[in-house]
Amino acid sequence: MQSILCIVTSVYLCSSSMIFDESTKVSLLHKKAAPDVRLHQSLKSHDIISLNIGGELILTTRRTLTRIPKSTLAIMFKDTWESRLPKDRNGNIFLDCNPILFRHLLDQLQLSDTKQFYPPLEPSQVEPFKRMLRKLGLLKLIVLLEKNIVRINIGGQTFTHHRSTLTQMSNATVHLNSSSSHPRDNDVFIDSDPKLLEHLVEQLRELPMKNTSYLKTPSSKQANSFKKILNDLRVNQRTHSSLNINYNTTWVQNGSTIAGGIGKGEGLSQLNWPESVCVDDDQQTIYISDSDNHRIIEWKFDAYRGRIVAGGNGQGNRVDQLDYPTDVTVSKQNDSLVICDCRNRRVVQWHRQDNTNGHTIIFDIDCFGLAMDNNDDLYVSDLMKNEVRRWKIGDTKGVLVAGGNGEGNQLNQLYLPTAIFLDQNQSIYISDEKNHRVVKWIKYAKEGIVVAGGNDQGENSTQLSYPRGVIVDHFDNVYVADSRNNRVMRWSKDATEGSLVLGGNGQGKQSNQFHYPKGLAFDRQGNIYVADWDNNRVQKFDVNIN
Numbered sequence: 001m002q003s004i005l006c007i008v009t010s011v012y013l014c015s016s017s018m019i020f021d022e023s024t025k026v027s028l029l030h031k032k033a034a035p036d037v038r039l040h041q042s043l044k045s046h047d048i049i050s051l052n053i054g055g056e057l058i059l060t061t062r063r064t065l066t067r068i069p070k071s072t073l074a075i076m077f078k079d080t081w082e083s084r085l086p087k088d089r090n091g092n093i094f095l096d097c098n099p100i101l102f103r104h105l106l107d108q109l110q111l112s113d114t115k116q117f118y119p120p121l122e123p124s125q126v127e128p129f130k131r132m133l134r135k136l137g138l139l140k141l142i143v144l145l146e147k148n149i150v151r152i153n154i155g156g157q158t159f160t161h162h163r164s165t166l167t168q169m170s171n172a173t174v175h176l177n178s179s180s181s182h183p184r185d186n187d188v189f190i191d192s193d194p195k196l197l198e199h200l201v202e203q204l205r206e207l208p209m210k211n212t213s214y215l216k217t218p219s220s221k222q223a224n225s226f227k228k229i230l231n232d233l234r235v236n237q238r239t240h241s242s243l244n245i246n247y248n249t250t251w252v253q254n255g256s257t258i259a260g261g262i263g264k265g266e267g268l269s270q271l272n273w274p275e276s277v278c279v280d281d282d283q284q285t286i287y288i289s290d291s292d293n294h295r296i297i298e299w300k301f302d303a304y305r306g307r308i309v310a311g312g313n314g315q316g317n318r319v320d321q322l323d324y325p326t327d328v329t330v331s332k333q334n335d336s337l338v339i340c341d342c343r344n345r346r347v348v349q350w351h352r353q354d355n356t357n358g359h360t361i362i363f364d365i366d367c368f369g370l371a372m373d374n375n376d377d378l379y380v381s382d383l384m385k386n387e388v389r390r391w392k393i394g395d396t397k398g399v400l401v402a403g404g405n406g407e408g409n410q411l412n413q414l415y416l417p418t419a420i421f422l423d424q425n426q427s428i429y430i431s432d433e434k435n436h437r438v439v440k441w442i443k444y445a446k447e448g449i450v451v452a453g454g455n456d457q458g459e460n461s462t463q464l465s466y467p468r469g470v471i472v473d474h475f476d477n478v479y480v481a482d483s484r485n486n487r488v489m490r491w492s493k494d495a496t497e498g499s500l501v502l503g504g505n506g507q508g509k510q511s512n513q514f515h516y517p518k519g520l521a522f523d524r525q526g527n528i529y530v531a532d533w534d535n536n537r538v539q540k541f542d543v544n545i546n
Contacts, residue, residue: 052092056099072137254511255539268305276519310350371422381417402441411447452491469520
């Protein structure tokens with residue numbers, strides 16, 4: 001392994017070379033070079049760059065190399081400086097670096113949200129990797145915390161890998177809980193063949209565009225075992241997130257319409273009273289309960305129109321119909337959608353690969369809100385019985401987990417429970433709509449805790465008015481769609497009043513207004529999605545990075 005890692009670049013196309021240091025980087029930012037107009041016009045972020053890294057040919061894109069603005073690496077591959085870099089006899093740009101370490105860096109640069117870099121697992125490679133980052137102007141982004149190391153015990157044999165290896169894909173299948181600061185707490189045990197894990201990791205490092213649809217099973221006989229490893233490694237998929245938000249986080253106040261917003265209708269670019277929104281980051285997709293169109297519509301990120309994935313065959317109770325669906329969630333294990341078919345008083349499942357018909361999994365229930373845990377157990381709110389029950393596959397009655405003591409405002413009662421949210425501890429947050437509050441029921445609790453509102457209906461900071469969608473971040477801050485007040489409020493843990501997050505500018509259809517906001521959802525970056533019910537649109541509000 002090469003012991004000295006550096007980048008040699010010729011700035012003036014002379015025989016002598018120099019090392020890019022911080023002073024060189026500054027000079028490149030300010031020096032007025034004679035522009036190469038043809039090169040400048042041809043530079044595009046998706047250009048494929050051919051690199052000779054220490055004698056090994058590596059192909060990547062300009063977008064990857066310029067991912068970190070103002071870094072030395074980005075400066076080298078933008079504007080006119082690329083033409084001044086040294087080349088080998090075949091015209092490939094030459095960088096005198098260890099190809100293994102450079103590939104390790106590229107794996108992380110290929111992520112769209114790269115903000116930090118993990119060093120190699122081999123201790124002897126950490127310092128060389130740091131030296132390479134220093135020359136590239138990336139050293140300040142390195143992370144050396146031990147909590148980013150994952151130990152996996154498979155069949156009694158322990159493997160150690162970087163968390164970034166297992167969570168780097170844009171539509172990641174594999175996720176691990178990153179909340180613990182103690183590596184031993186992160187150990188994952190899988191009862192399977194150790195060779196299958198190594199087969200998986202080798203593929204994860206080489207996947208085209210980090211897309212897990214390219215994963216291959218070693219052999220047909222091992223297909224079930226390989227699938228089990230994938231399922232076991234994503235056991236914490238729903239609780240894992242790159243959410244980096246807290247009580248001080250703010251969002252851009254003018255939302256962008258990402259679905260609907262062109263009037264009420266049944267066209268594929270229109271919505272009709274959307275009740276909820278569900279974000280599937282893995283598929284770069286949102287699913288919308290397009291309630292009065294009696295359908296679930298799938299909307300790809302940045303798409304101009306949606307696609308019907310359930311219902312859409314008129315209002316009715318046939319297996320291919322829905323009647324005012326109010327909520328939808330994704331079952332990754334079964335590759336299906338689970339839907340509250342409200343007026344048909346049933347919960348139905350529609351497989352994403354064959355979405356022509358659904359089948360009923362819970363009968364005779366006045367359902368409204370849905371949540372799902374890591375075992376695919378369902379939690380469903382019942383409007384008429386004023387309760388929430390947990391349903392395992394095949395259950396005929398379900399297990400009472402909240403309410404069930406009649407209509408009322410006592411702590412052991414609910415009054416029209418609608419939207420629900422389940423955290424990683426299986427605590428349930430419930431929009432107790434006609435009590436104008438959100439209540440939290442800890443697992444096995446006999447009564448709830450008021451975590452938002454509960455001071456009668458109103459519009460001041462201690463009150464809510466018909467709350468609907470509810471989501472919770474990793475710091476137990478509660479976000480609620482305060483529908484009749486046309487705003488989204490945040491209540492921190494143990495707070496006696498909430499703070500305004502979005503809206504609050506009166507009822508309307510401007511980008512900073514709502515007309516009865518209903519559904520709420522986060523994506524992995526912490527952006528908020530709002531189903532703006534009577535504006536027939538879904539709004540996205542980006543985290544304010546400033």
